[in-house]
Amino acid sequence: MAQVWSRAGGNMDVLRSPDYAERKTELAALGGLLTEAGAGRGSVALVSGPAGSGKTHLLQTFCKEAEKSGALLLTAVASRAESGLPLGVMDQLFRCETLPAELRRRATALLAGEPSGSRGPDAGPGTMNQPSVEVANGLRSILLELSDRGPVVVGIDDLQYADGPSLQMLLFLQRRMKTSRVLLLLAELSTVRSPHPVFHAELFRQPNCRKIRLDLLSRSGVHSLIEGRLGPAKARELTEAYHAASGGSPLFLTALLDDHEAAHRPGGEPAAAEPSTTPAPSEAAFRTALTDCLYLAEPSALAVARAVAALGTAGSPALIGHALGMNTSTVEHAIASLAATGLLGPEDFRHPAARTAVLAETPPDARHDLHLRVAAALHHAGAPPGPVAEQLRAAERAPEAWMINVLREAARGALAAGRRGTACAYLDLALKDCADRRQLAALTADRMRIEWQKSPLKAMRHVELLWEALRAGQLNGHDAGLLTRGLLWHGRYREAREALALWKAYGAAADPEESEELAALTTWMAYSHPSLVTSLGGTLATAPPTGPDAARPFGRHAISVLYRLLADGAGEAAAARAEAILHSVVLGGATLESLHAALLTLLCADHPDKAAAWSDELLKEAEQHEAPMWQVVFATMRADAAFRQGDMATAVRHGEAALTRIPASAWGVAIGSPLAVLILATTMMGRYDEAVRYIRQPVPDTMFEARYGLHYLNARGHFHLATGRPAAALTDFESCGRLTTAWRLDLPALIPWRAGAAEAALALGLKARARALVEEQLTRPGLEQPRTRGATLRLLAATGAPEDRPGLLRQAVDLLRPDTGRFELARALADLRDAHEARGAREEAAEAGRRAAEMMASCQVPAEWARPGGVVRPAPAAPAAGPAAVAPVAPSDAAPDTAGQPAGTPEERRPPAAEVLSDAERRVAELAAAGVTNRAIGRKLFITVSTVEQHLTRVYRKLDVSRRRDLAARLGLGAPDAESA
DSSP states (O other), rough: OOTTTTOTHHHHHHOOGGGGTTTTHHHHHHHHHHHHHHTTTTEEEEEEEOTSHHHHHHHHHHHHHHTTEEEEEEEEEEETTTTTSSTTTHHHTTTOOOHHHHHHHHHHHHHHOGGGGGGGTTTTOOOOOOHHHHHHHHHHHHHHHHEEEEEEEEEOGGGGGGOOHHHHHHHHHHOOTTTSSSSEEEEEOOSSSOHHHHHHHHHHHHHHHHEEEEEOHHHHHHHHHHHHHHHHHHHHHHHHHHHHHTTTTTTHHHHHHHHHHHHOOTOOOOOOOSSSOOTTSSSSHHHHHHHHHHHHSHHHHHHHHHHHHHHHHHSSSSHHHHHHHHHHHHHHHHHHHHHHTSSSOOOSSHHHHHHHHHHHHHHHHHHHHHHHHHHHHHHHTOHHHHHHHHHHHHHHHHHHHHHHHHHHHHHHHHHHHHHHHHHHHHHHHHHHHOOOHHHHHHHHHHHHHHHHHHHHHEEEEHHHHHHHHHHTTTOOOHHHHHHHHHHHHHTHHHHHHHHHHHIIIIIIISSSSHHHHHHHHHHHHHSSSSSHHHTTTTSSSSOOOSOTTTTTTHHHHHHHHHHHHHHHOOHHHHHHHHHHHHOOOOTTTTTHHHHHHHHHHHHHHHHHHHHHHHHHHHHHEEEEEEHHHHHHHHHHHHHHHHHTTTOOOOOOHHHHHHHHHHHHHGGGGGGGGHHHHHHHHHHHTOOHHHHHHHTEEEEEEGGSSHHHHHOOOOHHHHHHTTOOOOOHHHHHHHHHHHHHHHHHOTTTTTOOHHHHHHHHHTTOOOOOHHHHHHHHTTTTTTTTHHHHHHHHHHHHHSOOOGGGGHHHHHHHHOOOOOHHHHHHHHHHHHHHHHHHHTTTTHHHHHHHHHHHHHHHEEEEEEEGGGSSSOOOOOOOOOOOGGGGGGGOSSSSOOOOOOOTOOOHHHHHOOOOOGGGEEEEHHHHHHHHHBBBBBHHHHHHHHHHHHHHHHHHHHHHHTTTTTTTGHHHHTTTOOOOBBBBB
């Protein structure tokens, strides 16, 4: 029998198989022990290794080959479920079908009468009583009888789950079988702490015991296994990635290869043109292997693996222990066990998808509870808000008050880092579980701020809750300011007044911080929504803050600079301070107004070139932040700067970008700003149909109670002037003037309404009126700025004596520069050419005309602007008929005061019929004249059907018509086209 292993038919084929890469030495060692047993030298082999290392596979393979060689097999598998059954393993061994029936009956009788079972499964393997010794001797006799027939292999797998009495029997047999033909082959999971330390000590004391340790596969071993299954080419391609992902675990590597073959099996899903070399551990075989490994590992390993998956790192055993309620040493042992399986690397799972798989197999309730416990452990350890919030987000709840605070702080950090979606997720979770009303209001305000960056219309869904909080005195000044700004943006002035009154009533003036917040808001309102401050008698406005504190909320220093500029006129000092603010303030939700105010200051200080450069930079930043609201603010400023520079095409491009970035309904009253620039630029370029389209854009009535309405009126006045309706133009300009004066915004650099009114008066033949307007403009603050003064001097020349014109125009040309006022310079040159021609200076006229034509061309403005014939462009062919093309109405019903200044025939001086209508009435009348139903008009203009009917009643009375079909004729429109509701 000495040659029993070498006679095994096929055992050498096993050693040559690539499936046994780096296991050939172990198989050969076991073969040698079997040969020794066949020669009468019985021994014991204990095979150990981490979960997934191939112990069971090795044991089964050897037993199969041993059976081929003629050995008799007795096998058993211990299990966690049966570890409480005394002598359960021995019972399995001696009930094997390979055991002759007579011997099986004897063994069963012996075990049935063994009283050691009464001592329980946990009885130590070190001591045995006399009855147990008798049973053990009986079993030994059975094995010796078997060995007379040939070598006997007793194989027991998963020994770590074996019961105590069975271990006692195994030690008894080992000590008495040194000269037998029996090989006792044991396999167990190696753990950091042995489950049977006494058994191991007794076992290894005997000289006939051999310990075989299975390690994870090396890179070479992985290569051999892949090569055996997929061939040399694939092995070279996949070895590196698969070794890293599996950690050398045969279990994981085999599963990954199974998944790879399944994905590339003929008839399956079509493979990609360039298959990835990275394994996908989220596939079925790997998930199964991962689950098996975790459940086979020591009990604490599964809980620790889940905690590592939740935490994302294995680098803090103390933290994991705190989350799981385990002591640190237990966690360290579990981590070491998981690392031994190849599942964990030094800090985390070897492959990211393994983490996903571990969490996926955890029941949802248990997973959510785990994330909550990890969050609490992180918070207790002083972790930053972000990681704690991620755990709460994964838990999908935040039941404790401290968790709400952490989520809010984490949202602020995420927002500062440009992760708006993450910030919203944190706030939404906090809002879901917050029970404190004051804190709920603060969270709602934070959510509204974030949504405002993308959609002011959507952000308004939070207004009702903030209103309730404000009425209950639960809203702080910062958030009350947010609510008020939202209401103002959408023109809800009645509610904004109420909000301000409530804010003040709850002691805003008494608290220094609240008072400063209120002052900042009202200073901003003074130039953005001045009608509200005026209607309140200016009682809310306080002195603007002083000192260059650019870090203050809402950009108070920048706003105060603009406040003084509007009151005292622009200067280089204001421009310098504005640029300093632009250099120092970082773009963010709390600094948007600061940056906008600084840009507006540069524009009003006649530095459109600098405003353009800064707008470009801020626009790029806004795009990087993916904040549409920020983008439209800076795109509008860029368009305004381009128009002032004379770059009409760029003004239209940025104006269109601003107008289309967010829906028109989201613009609120601020829609007047981009529309104004677009109307002006397209009008100057002679693209009147486009200008009509912008004028026909529905706007809120309350827009004319804000600064944005002033820009709109000024732009529409220029459209009427360019299209041959100077009376309508004068109405718009003078309406604009009345409002700027009432609101203390009468600064020519902001809105030069007198210049437009003077041109309209000249077109109507009202030269004295025009002269008075220009001279009045020269007395306004800010006229020392070159662009504003140059444009005013050009008009002064037009209203003065012919002999004075060349000198005034030369002064205008000297003041105006191509980089800050190209279009105004072109117009001044054109007028200078006319003045030279009038006095016969043809060479000077030709040179001025040439320069004017070049400037006009660079502005992309039609040459007609530079042709001889006066300061106002001659009336061109009328634009396509449409309601807006003849809409000269200002917010007031009053017509311009032209008494005592006749020009032309009475019919020429009389304004069109539509001029007696208010702006709101005109829009309703035009749509009704076009055949639009009352309901459809209400939808288009965002008003009720009742309001439409009230407007039409007044329109019929003012225009002296009784039927809808007569409106078109009275308004000067074409025949109406029917439009269904």
